[in-house]
Amino acid sequence: MGKLSTDEKIRILADLVGIESVNDNELEVAEYLKSLLAQHDIQSTIIKVTDSRANLVAEIGSGTPVLAVSGHMDVVSPGDASKWQTPPFKLTEDDEGRLHGRGSADMKSGLAAFVISMIELHEQGLPKNGTIRLLATVGEEIEGYGAKAFYKEGYMNDVDALVIAEPSQDKIIYAHKGSMDIRVASNGKSVHSSMPDLGYNAINPLVDFINRINQAYNSIKDSNELLGDSVVNATIINGGSQVNSIPDYAEAEFNVRTIPEANNESYQKLFEQIAKNVKVDAPDSDLQIDTYMSRPPVFTTGDNRLVDAAQALSKQYLGKEVPKKASPGVTDASDLVVDKGEDFPFIMFGPGETSQAHVIDEYVKKEDYLNFIDLFEALFVEYLDHQK
Structure with a gap:
């Protein structure tokens, strides 16, 4: 024993x-x-x-x-x-x-x-x-x-x-x-690249979204005395299947590291709001936010x-x-x-x-x-x- x-x-x-x-x-x-x-x-x-x-x-x-x-x-x-x-x-x-x-x-x-x-x-x-x-x-x-x-x-x-x-x-x-994994999907319409006006390029609003997220993150001043700053990174991006076709789908994945002052809920709202802002400037855009992992x-x-x-x-x-x-x-x-x-x-x-x-x-x-x-x-x- x-x-x-x-x-x-x-x-x-x-x-x-x-x-x-x-x-x-x-x-x-x-x-x-x-x-x-x-x-x-x-x-x-x-x-x-x-x-x-x-x-x-x-x-x-x-x-x-x-x-x-x-x-x-x-x-x-x-x-x-x-x-x-x-x-x-x-x-x-x-x-x-x-x-x-x-x-x-x-x-x-x-x-x-x-x-x-x-x-x-x-x-x-x-x-x-x-x-x-x-x-x-x-x-x-x-x-x-x-x-x-x-x-x-x-x-x-x-x-x-x-x-x-x-x-x-x-x-x-x-x-x-904390940590969040967020997928942002962009839906468009595929046509021949010589006639882009007949379709909708799914990559364009996604690029706009990524730029806006980066700008919003750079303006966040909240910090934590122990944990430091929150962190946002776009880590995966995919879109298109052929060089002479307008892509009808594109997606980007983000990893976010959160702190109590800039927590998971606040970042969820930020991503959703920026998708709405992109929609205002690009009415034909269709961005979907999928937070598939969220740990506070x-x-x-x-x-x-x-x-x-x-x-x-x-x-x-x-x-x-x-x-x-x-x-x-x-x-x-x-x-x-x-x-x-x-x-x-x-x-x-x-x-x-x-x-x-x-x-x-x-x-x-x-x-x-x-x-x-x-x-x-x-x-x-x-x-x-x-x-x-």
Whole structure:
């Protein structure tokens, strides 16, 4: 009873990396975790989203306070596997003790560390006070609907604090920007390019829209003391199919990084208003706004026992006191803590360097992965004991 061996801990991470959950197939990950937890007498529930996608929830302890720990089961595509030094879906250790594989850092090592921490605590009869609730999510890398589902179904209602183990061992994140993905579609009428007056070029109003968005963004002066400025970028543009045909369709996609002062709702209104403005000057234009991903910013003060404990324990288990910071990135916290307020204890802190997310030859250092398991166990118990 008590501790799993190092080999067992590495095997669990290897098993998870070996499941190709590229923006899908989280059900297989959930089933693996459910089986693993059951071997240690921890009950869990799989909540199916589609035939191949499912959230998983598990708890140890009982009563209040409730500490939620959350990790996503999906990974991004490895891209061209031939460019990897090792097979992307086979955990491979190099001579420097780095464990390579897609998701090794982002974020199957964090998810595995959570699960192993819960197993080891449970076998020691811990926690004595409160509940640790695992929320393993689907779809974090694209739309975040796993976290949205957990929130909608009430799994965050009684939660007193949240830890997300994205790769961030170099900093403890307690606030981050929001994110929006917006597609602007322009419809026209196709004719031969020698007779443009008989059709309508879908590219022209779209170019006008992009220019107006850029001008509007440059005039926004709102900023946040922690998160800085909001960010707007047109990142994809497509239109036309043949050089001598007037295009009847064109589209542009935008990524927007939001802050509380220039939030998702305000940018939604801005995009819709600019489409109306283009219509005034070009009555035949037909612009459609499709916001297919919207995750609000997370703004907490970082002044709480959870942050303090994480900093103190990082010095003990990682050999240095990790600074607390805000981040331009986005996590499932966007959809999990939407109504918790600025004083809610939230951190993003987990094994792996931030720079390893989504890269070729992604890795987590074995030592860091193992140390975070011990760190999490100490953090969970200390936080719950001091909150009772």
